[in-house]
Amino acid sequence: MGEIGLNQFAPYLMNRIMARWNLNMAEALKAHDLTTAKMRALTVLSVSSGLTINELSVFAVTEQSTMSRTLDSLEEQGYVRRRQRPDDMRVREVSLTEAGRDAFAAIWPMLYDMFDRLFDDVDEDEFQAFAGTLHKLLRNIRKHDI
Structure with a gap:
């Protein structure tokens, strides 16, 4: 670790960012009577309906027992x-109800605003390169085909 230091150790930096993101998200979701796990499920289901619990767990990055x-x-x-x-x-497949779509629609502006603020001062080319790098890292580490 002394050779590269914490500030160049990508897993450390990713953990710091995601820990802060998750704390901010949890705090903001309280007003909507939602947890981070619920928000992740609603978000994934807003894009892909009819998923199994196992598929939803993978996409929502949540353990299957927690997702259940x-x-x-x-x-x-x-x-x-x-x-x-x-x-x-x-x-069994899981899908959103109309009330679930409405709940997601109510939190989406807040989610997008938080996302937008996370990338303040990052231009489009930097963002595209960053997203591309994240996809490569995900392919290198993932255990699931989805």
């Missing part, structure tokens, strides 16, 4: 629906 409890709560709030897949009754 999160979905129980979101279902109680009326934000998600779980249904058996027509072609395989053993598999």
